[in-house]
Every structure is written in structure tokens, then in C-alpha cells.
Amino acid sequence: MSGDRRVHLDRLAVSLVIGCTVVWGLGQVASKVALDEVPPLTQAGLRSIGAALLVLAWAKLRGIPLWERDRTLGPGLVAGALFAAEFAAVYSALQFTTAGRMTVFLYTAPFVVAIGMPFIARAERLTGLALAGLIAAFAGVGFAFADSFTSAGAGSQQWLGDLLAGLAALGWGATTLVIRATALAPIHPAKTLLYQLGVSGVGLTAIGWFVGERAQWPLSMTVAAALVFQVVVVGSTSFVVWFWLIRTYSATKLSAFTLLTPVVALVGGAALLREPVSPRIVVALVGVCLGLVAVNRR
Numbered sequence: 001m002s003g004d005r006r007v008h009l010d011r012l013a014v015s016l017v018i019g020c021t022v023v024w025g026l027g028q029v030a031s032k033v034a035l036d037e038v039p040p041l042t043q044a045g046l047r048s049i050g051a052a053l054l055v056l057a058w059a060k061l062r063g064i065p066l067w068e069r070d071r072t073l074g075p076g077l078v079a080g081a082l083f084a085a086e087f088a089a090v091y092s093a094l095q096f097t098t099a100g101r102m103t104v105f106l107y108t109a110p111f112v113v114a115i116g117m118p119f120i121a122r123a124e125r126l127t128g129l130a131l132a133g134l135i136a137a138f139a140g141v142g143f144a145f146a147d148s149f150t151s152a153g154a155g156s157q158q159w160l161g162d163l164l165a166g167l168a169a170l171g172w173g174a175t176t177l178v179i180r181a182t183a184l185a186p187i188h189p190a191k192t193l194l195y196q197l198g199v200s201g202v203g204l205t206a207i208g209w210f211v212g213e214r215a216q217w218p219l220s221m222t223v224a225a226a227l228v229f230q231v232v233v234v235g236s237t238s239f240v241v242w243f244w245l246i247r248t249y250s251a252t253k254l255s256a257f258t259l260l261t262p263v264v265a266l267v268g269g270a271a272l273l274r275e276p277v278s279p280r281i282v283v284a285l286v287g288v289c290l291g292l293v294a295v296n297r298r
Contacts, residue, residue, distance in 0.1 A: 025264025040091035045205030051235030080199025086171030097161025112173025133294025140287020
């Protein structure tokens with residue numbers, strides 16, 4: 001398939017990839033909104049269950065093989081467990097920090113992958129430029145994390161939200177490494193996503209119920225709309241579009257556009273939720289973006 005990929009991004013590709021990054025950034029804002037009535041683990045679980053059903057329907061419609069024996073069950077369950085841990089941390093983090101801050105910290109995940117990939121494939125060894133990018137990104141994030149303790153406007157538990165977002169990044173990065181290093185690598189990404197959505201959907205919903213989380217039914221129109229947006233647009237449609245993009249166009253060129261996601265989350269949180277944007281988090285955002293550019297350079 002890689003030989004059939006288009007080298008240059010046309011207007012359709014640019015429009016779709018920008019749309020995906022905007023959706024992913026606003027998805028964090030929607031998650032924050034829904035926390036008013038749907039607790040974090042329950043919300044993450046419901047999102048995954050709804051998205052899994054939609055992705056399953058799409059895969060069946062497209063004739064994508066899902067049930068053949070391909071030795072992916074074990075690694076699929078591991079990837080699903082890591083995905084569940086990531087989203088448990090993401091939704092829990094949003095209780096203590098802003099959507100914008102959380103997303104900036106979350107987008108250190110590609111650096112976890114960059115550090116781990118040389119142990120999987122020697123060709124993925126870090127270059128000097130990539131190493132400089134890692135240093136810039138983590139220096140920026142460390143600078144912002146210190147803001148949790150020194151800023152007068154920071155909540156008393158903002159540091160906990162930042163820490164959980166960092167743990168979510170570790171989970172995201174670890175999930176990617178498991179996918180790259182196991183039998184999940186060659187299969188259709190829809191099946192991989194279904195492992196992740198299925199395990200996290202069932203697991204997080206059950207854990208949420210066990211620890212006493214209860215949604216406030218009936219939901220308000222605002223929260224219901226936020227949940228529908230997460231399930232239909234963020235959790236399923238955007239990833240179906242992304243799958244098509246990376247199978248049609250240059251993955252390297254597409255990845256550059258993901259830099260927009262933390263920017264959208266930061267701006268969206270400020271505009272829609274009136275979240276504060278400190279100078280330190282802007283510095284962290286710049287550091288992460290520069291680091292991503294450096295790591296993705298070939």
C-alpha cells in the first residue's frame with residue numbers, strides 16, 4: 001500500500017487533516033464540559049463503547065476482516081489495557097487542570113515513542129536533531145509543570161492534573177510501541193482500534209461503576225451534545241478519516257499537522273471555557289511543537 005501513497009498533500013488531504021486536528025483539540029474541551037454530569041471513568045468508558053460500535057459497523061460495511069486468527073489477541077488486550085489506562089488518566093486529569101494544559105502535556109507521547117523505538121528497530125535511532133527536540137520539549141513541559149506550584153492563579157491540585165496528563169502520555173506512547181513491536185503492526189488499523197475501544201469501554205465503565213461513579217441522569221442538552229460529539233465525531237469518524245489519510249498520503253507530511261491539536265485545545269479552552277493561559281504553558285507548547293518537528297525530520 002505504501003507504494004500507492006501520494007507524495008504531495010492536495011486540498012482535500014489538507015482540509016481533512018486540519019479538520020481532524022481541530023476535532024481532536026475540541027474533543028478535550030468537550031470532555032471537560034461533560035465532567036459536570038458524567039464522571040471521568042464512566043465518561044471515558046461510554047465514549048469508547050459508543051465509538052467501538054460505530055467503528056465496528058463501518059468495518060463490517062467495508063468488509064474489513066476482524067475475526068480471523070492472526071495471533072493478535074494477546075497484544076491486542078495489552079494495547080487495550082494501556083489505552084484504557086491512558087484515557088482514565090486523561091479524563092481524571094481534566095478534573096484538576098485545564099483542557100489546554102492537559103493536551104500540551106499529553107502531546108509528549110510521541111517523544112516516549114521516539115525514545116522506545118530504537119529498542120524495537122535500529123533504523124529508528126535518535127539523531128542529534130531529534131535528541132535536541134526531545135530536550136526542548138521536556139524542558140518546556142518541566143517549565144510549565146513548575147507553574148503548577150508557583151502561579152497564584154493555579155488551582156491547588158493543578159499539579160496532579162499535569163502529572164496525570166504526563167502519565168496519559170506514557171500510556172499513549174507505550175500503546176504505540178506495543179502496536180509497532182507485535183503482531184498488531186501489519187493488521188488493519190480498524191481492528192487495532194477496536195481492541196483498544198473494546199477493552200477500554202468495558203473495563204472503564206465497569207471500574208467506574210465499581211468505585212461508585214454515577215452520571216446525573218437525565219443529562220443536560222449541553223452535556224449530551226458533548227458526549228455525542230466525542231462518540232460520533234472524535235472517537236469514530238475522525239479516526240476513520242485519519243486511517244484513510246495515512247493509507248493514501250505521506251504519513252510523515254500528515255504528522256506535521258498534528259501540531260495543531262494542542263494549539264486548538266489551548267485556544268478552544270480559553271475561548272469556550274474561559275480557561276487561563278499562562279506564559280509558561282505557551283512556552284511549553286512552543287517547546288513541544290519544536291520538538292515534534294525535530295523528531296519527525298528525516
